[in-house]
Amino acid sequence: MVKKVIYISFICKHHIGVRKKIEEQVNEWRNTGIEVLVVNDLCGYGAIIKYLYRYYTFIKFFLFRCSSDSFVYIRQTVSLPLFGVFSRLRKYSYEVNADISKEASTLSIFQKILFLLFKDSLLKNADKVFFVTEELKSRYQNSSKFNYVFPNCLKKLGSKKKLPRGRDIVFVGNENQKWQGVDIFYEFVKALPMFNFHVVGNISRPLNFNCHNIVFHGILDGTDYFNLMSEMDFAIGTLAFYRSGLSEGSALKVRDYVAFDLPIVAGYFDTDFSASPFYLTVSTNPLDLDIEKIQDFFLQWERKSIHDYLDKANFCKNRESLRVQLICC
CATH class of the missing domain: 3.40.50.2000 (Glycogen Phosphorylase B;)
Known part of the structure; x- marks a missing residue:
């Protein structure tokens, strides 16, 4: 049976850089023969609709598991009430990209309240945690989990510049x-x-x-x-x-x-x-x-x-193929 990864990102289309990263990750995972379902946020709707959709997502993939061959991968997000409870119902991997506590200025007032109340519930309950830097790993890692450092990778290179360069x-x-x-x-x-x-x-x-x-x-x-x-x-x-x-x-x-x-x-x-x-x-x-x-x-x-x-180890093909192996084991 083909293994399947459910990638929960809660990212809207206007997050151009992050969206491109996820597309590159997913493409490399699929190239290894893994089936991938990406769950993005509901864009263009109010906060209440979006948060209800997030609850629906967690209920669907945590309370009603698709199959024993499916694996959940969550990109760092602000937790909602009961997310911590849901997240104890199955194993999943979690990606940490930033210290959200230091970036609180970018959050809405409601998100700040949620962060203060439930900030680490998804991180604490994750079976495997993927950090983008060593510094984040040293700050958040938990000895009871599998902790990995996977920096953001290089996509396919463009053409070399015509030399000499301009200004x-x-x-x-x-x-x-x-x-x-x-x-x-x-x-x-x-x-x-x-x-x-x-x-x-x-x-x-x-x-x-x-x-x-x-x-x-x-x-x-x-x-x-x-x-x-x-x-x-x-x-x-x-x-x-x-x-x-x-x-x-x-x-x-x-x-x-x-x-x-x-x-x-x-x-x-x-x-x-x-x-x-x-x-x-x-x-x-x-x-x-x-x-x-x-x-x-x-x-x-x-x-x-x-x-x-450049070092070939920095390319998505090498880095993401290893990541998805760890997710699915």
Whole structure:
């Protein structure tokens, strides 16, 4: 009998990066012969309808198990009342992507209340827990469970850049997420007038910001996103990760940068790439920015492709095939 994974993500379509990650995971799992059912959130409905749907999901897959060959995999989410009770009825795997307690500013008031009341129930009852970083594992792991570190993986690579590179730098972010460091990014723009900066995401031009070497593209997806990224030469990653209460990350956008052959400057330790020559970690204090070092880094990669320096272990095909084996054993 074919094994089946029920992937509960509670993610809406506007979460573009996360949605792409899940699609890549699921594709790799299916390539191993596993049947996968993805359960997303009800998008476009009010909170009450969405929460009722989540209860329906847990009742369906925890109270009424499909078969002995089905396995449940849950992406980190805010628990609801009784989720902890339901989750004791069967074994399941749980993916931890962030320290939600440090990202409470992104939650609604109702979600904050739920988090305070039931914050760790799904994590505590999981049989297997997959963390995206070692730091999260050390913070949350429980000795009675199987704990693994599986950073976000690399999808299929795009084409190598035509060399030498130009002077276009991309920054993907969201001004509502303080850990993105949009304020620090603007210091880069001011200090590097010889480069052209491109901003992708929910970020608007601040008042009285008079730099002319920056373009705001808004939220892009599909062909528009691909076309812009294909034209970029370098990338800026998250610059204030410490504001999320963490110092180590496995950002999806950095995996995208790598796929598009873009050398990266960021302000945190990346689980996969910090030891790579194409990843430069810089100070998150605007007063300590070593602009000369950053400029030299960009010039160093002007005639080189980062795709020549990648580890095959970081690719989704290798990482996700192992993950799904662990889920189904």
